[in-house]
Amino acid sequence: MNAETGIGASALRKEDARFITGKGQYTDDINVFGQTFCVFVRSPHARAKIKSIDTASAMAVAGVIRVFTGDELTADGIGDLPCGWVVTSKDGNPMVAPAHPPIATEFVNYVGEPYAFVVAETLQAARDGAEAVSADFEVLEAVVDTGTATSSAQIHENVANNQAYDWELGDKDATDAAFAQADHVTSLDIVNNRLIPNAIEPRAALGSYDAASQTYTLYTTSQNPHVERVVLALFVQVAPEANLRVISPDVGGGFGSKIFVYAEETAVIWASAKIGRPIKWRADRSESFLSDAHGRDHVTKAELALSSSGEMLGLRVKTIANMGAYLSTFSSSVPTYLYGTLMAGQYKTPAIYVETQAVFTNTAPVDAYRGAGRPEATYVVERLVETAARELGMDPVELRRINFIPTDAFPYQTPVALQYDTGNYAASMAKALELADSDGYMARKAASEAAGKLRGRGYSCYIEACGLAPSQLVLQLGAGVGLFESAEVRVDVSGSVTVMTGSHSHGQGHETTFAQLVSDRLGIPFDSVNVIHGDTGRSDYGLGTYGSRSIAVGGSAIDKALDKIIAKGKKIAAHMFETTDDQVDFADGQFSYAGSNEPKPFAEIAGAAYIPAVYPLDELEPGLSEKAFYDPSNFTYPAGSYVCEVEIDPTTGETDIAKFVAVDDFGNVINPMIVEGQVHGGIAQGIGQALLEHGIYDSSGNLATGSYMDYAMPRADDLPDFQVDMTSTPCTHNPLGVKGCGEAGAIGSPAAVMNAITDALGVKDVSMPATPQTVWQTIQQGT
C-alpha cells in the first residue's frame, strides 16, 4: 500500500485542484448557446384558490419570450411530482397523497409555491416579467401548526384530517406490559425544530432540447441524477428515459435537499422544448428558503420505562411529523422507516412501540435533511436516557453502560425491525470519556462557577442505520426504487483507470476516496485513476448519494467490479504464463505465477487485454472493462459516543460550547481526513439545530425566517474546535468493512448539546434552538 494514497491514508483531495482555483463547474457556471432565463412566480399566500392568472402584462415586458402557467403543463400531459415511498397506516390502508402538480393549477398551498414562470432573453427581463404576472386569489385559512394540524381546516380535498398516514412499529402490548411493571417512568414532550438545509449553492437547472435528435439535456443540482431522470421520464413524463440525459456537475452541498425532484427543473426541461431554446434558472437564496424541502419538524411524546436499578424495560413514542403541503420525493419514509426503526438506539430495551402520524400543513414540503429521521430518533432516545438518569440519581454514563447491547450479542435483533451486525458501544464511550478529560470535569465546573458561569455536560450515544439499502427489504416496506449502486471500472490501454459510479459527490470527495480504493487494490498510481460521476449519459443507472451510502454501497460496487477486473487479468496473465488462472496470484499491482520469476505488472496485462495477441479470442473477449451492481444485504450501523460541555453566561443566556468530543465507529476507513471532515460538518449542523437554527412560519403561513438575516446559520465564531476520534468494528456484510460517515455528526450532536444545557441549567427540558433568549428566559423562570 502507498502510505500517502492507499486505503487508510489521508490522501489530499484530487477535486480541490479545481475548487481552490475557482475552476469548479457548478450548474450556474455553465452557459450554452442561445440560452434564455427563467423566473418563477410564487404564491404570496399560504393557502388560496387561484381564481385567475393574468399573464398579458408580463408578455408585454420587453424581452419576455413566454409566460407559462400550470394548466399548460397539465394540458401537455405533465404528471404530478410523486412521492416514492408508500407507507401503510395501522389500519392497513396506504398513505393518502394529495395531487402535486409541479406548477400549481387550482390551489396554492404554501408561500413560495410556483404558479407560473416567465422565460425571457435576459434574467432582468424574466424578473420584470415575473413581477408583472398577477393572480386573483381567494385567500383561505392557513394551517401552520404541526401539533394541531389534524383538527384544523382541511387543506386537500382528498385528505381527511390533514393526515397522510398513521403508522406504527413494534409490539404495543409487550410495551404496555413493560410499563405496567416499571419502577420508574420518564416522560418528555419533545419538539424537534424545523430546519432549512441551506446548501450554499442554491438549486439551479439548465434544460435544453435538441430537436434534431429529439433529446433533452438537463444540468441540475441533484444528488442523484439517475433518480431525477427516471422520475422525470416515468412519473412526470417530460420525455422518454432514453431521450433524457441528466447531468449533475459540481454540486455545492446537498444535505438531502438536492435528492428530491422539484418543480423548477421539471418546468425548465419541459419548457425548453416548447420554446426551442435552452432555459436556465438559479434560485435566489430567498427562493431556496421558501421552496427547498425543509427538515425535521416533529412533535413527540416519549416515555421510557425503567427498573429501579436503571434497566431500560420499555419505550413508547408518539410523534406527529409535519410533511408540509405535499409529500416530497422521499418524505414519507423519514419519520417512519428512518425514525421508528432506530428507537432501540445502542440499548437492549426489550419492548418498543412507536406511532407516527404524518400531517399536512400550509408550509414548504419537509423531507430528508442530513440524518433524516435518525437525528430525531437519537434526540428522543438520548434525551430520555439522560433525563431518566437524573431522575433516578444515576450517572448517565453508568445508566447507558448497563443498558448497552453487549459485544457478544451481535448480530442483535432489535424489537423495531433492524438487525445490527456489529458494534462496540462501551469502547466508543470509554474513548470519548478519556478524550473529554472526564476526570477533570469537576475542576472545570468549579472554575466556571468561580467566573460566574454555569457549566454543564451532556452525552449522546447514537446509532444510525445507513448505507441505504437492501433493495428487497425496502421494496417490501413500500419504497418505489431499489437501492443498490452501480460501478464500472474501465481500464485504459496504458493501464490507467476510469471509474464510473452511480454515487454522486457534492462535497464528499469521491474522486479521491474511490481513487484510493482503486489504486490500492490494483496497485496502480493514485493519479492514474479518474472517477466520473453525475452523468446519466456516462454511468450506469445508480441511486446517488444520501443516507451515508456512497462508500458502503457505491464503494462496494466498485470493489466488486475490481474483483472482476482482477479475475479477467488473471485469465490473460495465465495465457502469458502458459498456465491456468487459478495458478495466478495478484498482489501489489503484479500478476505472478510460481512457475515464473517475471511477474507481469498490471499495466502490461492491460495492454495485452487490448492488443489481444496472447489469448484465444473464442475463450476470452478482448478488452478490460467491468461493471458491477452491488445490493447490500443489510444496512450498516455506524455508532458513536459524543460528549459536550457547555458554559452558559447567566446574565446573557449565551451558550458557549466549551468542549465537543466525538468518537465514532465507522468500521474501516478509507480516508481518515475526509471522514473527520464529514464528522466536523455534521456536528456543525447538529450544533446549529441545538443552538441557532429554526424555520419559523407565522400564524398566516409566512416564512418569518426567510433570509440569512433571520435564519441563524452557524458561523465560524459560533462553533468550537472539535475533538474527533474513532473506534472500529468493521461492517460484517460488505466487502470493504465500511459503514459510512456523512450523517453521524448531525445525528449524534443535538442531544449531546441539549443534555449539557439542561444539566447546566438544572432543568428537565429546554426547547431547541437554545438561543440566548430561550436560555435566559429559562434561567429567569427557574424551571
Next chain:
Amino acid sequence: MEEHGEFLIPASRNEVWRALQDPLVLKQCIDGCEQMTVINADEFECAVTVKIGPVKARFNGTISILEAVQPESYTLKVAAEGGAAGFGQGQAHVQLHETNEGTRLTYAVEGSIGGKLAQIGSRLIQSFSRKMARSFFESFSKQWVA
C-alpha cells in the same frame, strides 16, 4: 402586529371627525401617499410608496370606513397590494373623546403582511407600523397646531 396610541388635538370633535373623512387630509397625512381617489363616501383608493428595510415598493390599496358612529368612532380598513413586494392589510379603530383642551384621539391598529415583505422584512414590520401609525396621527393633529 398591534399598535395603539393617542393624541390630543386642539379642535372640536366635529372638526376632527370631518377631517378624518377628507381624502385630501388623509393623503397629506399618509407618509409616501402619491394619490388618493374617492370611490364613494366610505371608500377611497390610494397609491403609497413605502420603504421597509431592503424592500421598497409602491402599494395600491383601498381604504374603507366601517362602523362609523359620528362623531365618536370609526374603523379604517386598509388592504394594499405591492406586487412582487407582497401585500398588507390592517385596520385602525379610531375613537374621539371630547375634553376641555380639545379632542383626544385614540387609535388601535392591527395588521398583517405577506409575500416578500413578510420573508425579508418581518423583523422590521413592528417598528415600521408603529412609525407609520404615529406619523399619520402626528401629521393629522399638526393641522391644528400651525
Next chain:
Amino acid sequence: MKINITVNGAEQAVDVADNALLSDVLRDALGLTGTHIGCDTSQCGACTVHLDGRSVKSCTILAGQADGGEVTTIEGIANGEELHPMQVAFRANHALQCGFCTPGMIMSAIDLVASSDEPLNAEQVREGLEGNICRCTGYHNIVKAVLDAQANM
C-alpha cells in the same frame, strides 16, 4: 455605461447596465465563474473578491462603483502555476468540501491575514471569517488552514 476595470491584472473595458452588480459583471461579462452567488442579502460571502486590495462582497458593489478599480478574484491569486499559500493551506488542511464557499472564503482569509499586523490566533480567525458561511466543514479545518497559511504569507 462603460467602465474600465483591471481584473486579475488585465485591463477591461466593459459595457454594464446601471444596476449591474460587480458579481454579475465578473461572472457573466468576464466569465470568471469562480466568484459564486450564494445569497441575496450580502450575508454568505461566497462572492468575496478584492477591490483595490481589500475584500468586498461583490454582490453589494455596483459595477459602476468599481470603475477605475483593481479587482482580484479567486482566478487571479496564484502566481502562474504556483498557488497562493492560502490555496495550498486550504487543500493541505481539508478546509473545503463542496467547494462553493471556498473562493469567497479564501479571498476573505487572504485579506484577513494581510491586513493584520500581528499573527492571528484561532479566535481572531473565527471572528474575522464571520462574514463567510460554510455549510460543509464546520469551520474547524478552515481555521487550521488560515493559521497555517499566515506563516507562509
